[in-house]
Amino acid sequence: MKCVAISNKGLEQFNIILKDWIPKNASIALACEDSYIHYSPSVEHMHLTIGDKIHPDSVAARVMQTRMKTDLVIDSSIFGQPYFVMGYPIYLDQKEAALIIIFPSSYTPEKKETYKFLTGKQEDMWTPVPVEEITHIESLQKRTWFYANNEQFKTNFTLKELESKLPEFFIRIHRSYILNIYFIKNITKDITTNFIIQLKNGIELPVSQSYINDLRRVLEF
CATH class of the missing domain: 3.30.450.40 (GAF domain)
Structure with a gap:
């Protein structure tokens, strides 16, 4: 119809x-x-x-x-x-x-100010980390963690909040993961034809079906 x-x-x-x-x-x-x-x-x-x-x-x-x-x-x-x-x-x-x-030609959209760093917590210490150094961000056990220079940091932001405030080289690939595309080593498929991303540090992250099209569009493959 x-x-x-x-x-x-x-x-x-x-x-x-x-x-x-x-x-x-x-x-x-x-x-x-x-x-x-x-x-x-x-x-x-x-x-x-x-x-x-x-x-x-x-x-x-x-x-x-x-x-x-x-x-x-x-x-x-x-x-x-x-x-x-x-x-x-x-x-x-x-x-x-x-x-x-x-919108009318006179309309100018507001520019999104993206985060230049995230402040992460390790025990009783807080460290500002430039976003360029962050490999990926993970939601685990109702908390959000980001990883940089082989260290783990906790942040109070949710993945949804970060998704809209991070630079364009970050992409959501799973309900539990956002990654920095500059740290991708390769993309393969497992035996069930699901996509798996291997980072340059050896960590492997799954891509859920609902985010595959986004990944293909950004990386053009």
Whole structure:
């Protein structure tokens, strides 16, 4: 069954959710399968119409492919001028779809300040460790530990908190692990075809099925 245009009732639900946080002159689009099934443009965005095919380099295409929240500054080759766009994976009538917010050209997204170091605890001693030296971070027994220079440190942050504040060379590979991609030695498969990452210090970490696509996308393999 193909995607159909969303009902007025459905549109009202989206508007209630979105009106509190997006600028009034932002545009809203809904994409399903390979085309846009709804478009509510502002006066600034008149470049899409219902039925248009999804551009392969667009946020909509990335959301449909990865099923992950995606934000990107789109260059002028797609919309005629640069725009900041955010996309969210959703479902419409049990079919995978994408909710796209196109911000006005005057909108500038806040830059994320990433951690430059983590302060870890060992017994009664605290040590600031540059993030570049951290090989991986682990959630174990309801506590979070990070590893650097063959030492283990405890931190009060959760993996979820760290995931959004670490530099882009850190990637979540498992509900229990975040790793620094610069310390990867190789990636192999075990006898059950699950991916295993071996770090340069010899430590092996599993990759869970839910994070494989993220790993492939970042490392391009």
